[in-house]
Amino acid sequence: MKQNSPAAAPAKSLAHRLAADIRRDIISGYFAPGTRLKTEVLTERYAVSASPVREALWRLEGEGFIVLLPNQGASVRVVDDDFVRNIFEIRSVIEPLFVGRFCRRCSSADIDRLKEAAEKFRQAGTHPIDTDAMDRHNRDFHAIMIEEEPNEEGIQVIERYGDLINAVRSQHRMTEGRARMRIVEHAAIIEAIAKGDVELARQASRDHVLAAGEDFLEQMRQSRRKIHKLNR
Structure with missing residues (x-):
């Protein structure tokens, strides 16, 4: 059976924690509905690289917290x-x-x-x-x-x-x-x-x-x- 690489688990764990941090900031109102979530802003705020940011945003899109649009990036879902x-x-x-x-x-x-x-x-x-x-x-x-x-x-x-x-x-x-x-x-x-x-x-x-x-x-x-x- 194929085993995950040793680095895979920590990377997934980091993305999971990062998604939780971004989710918490959305819920608290730090990121208001409609706010663009720019990768460079997120990497600086959470002191991480771009890779876990992308995975965290995919998770949050699946949960309905954000919207990912081609050529526009991520933004906090507007609750209409x-x-x-x-x-x-x-x-x-x-x-x-x-x-x-x-x-x-x-x-x-x-x-x-x-x-x-x-x-x-x-x-x-x-x-x-x-x-x-x-x-x-x-x-x-x-x-x-x-x-x-x-x-x-x-x-x-x-x-x-x-x-x-x-x-x-x-x-x-x-x-x-x-x-x-x-x-x-x-x-x-x-x-x-x-x-x-x-x-x-x-x-x-x-x-x-x-x-x-x-x-x-x-x-x-x-x-x-x-x-x-x-x-x-």
Whole structure:
């Protein structure tokens, strides 16, 4: 059997770490949507050669974080309305499957943990809203339901695009109205799971995802309107 050369593994490891560093800078907003990612800039910032930069960019293109165009190079993906709709449409299929499986296997202790995370989310969403705490407890709430999920590829899809969506969402403040709706939606998911009603749990999850998508799109529209007014 053909063996990889000793240098191959370190090179791949470097490209993997570099992709993680660039991904983190995209998520944090250091590289804004639409920013050109020039090789010379990346080699200087991360103190690496051009070769691992190219491999890291290929990885990030596959993950959807950047766009590679012939004769134009790489740029950070612009998150537009169509992209957001597509991502939430994908999530509206995958997440209900996970919730349905969780409903079948969960214990009373798991349900108690869900309730605890939902209550912390509710408290953070009470005026005044603590957006950072809400995001943290929301992640905890959903993470409980995929802890033993066997479909790792599906989880990776959700997490991969979730990071990109969250990077954009962090630029928009959640309204109190949307916070209240999320609280209600979490309660509906918990109620269905506690009843052991798989189909109802799936539907509650799907409704939750689609509502989040519509809210996100509306936040983007409002931001565009504000920018348009400022530029008039």
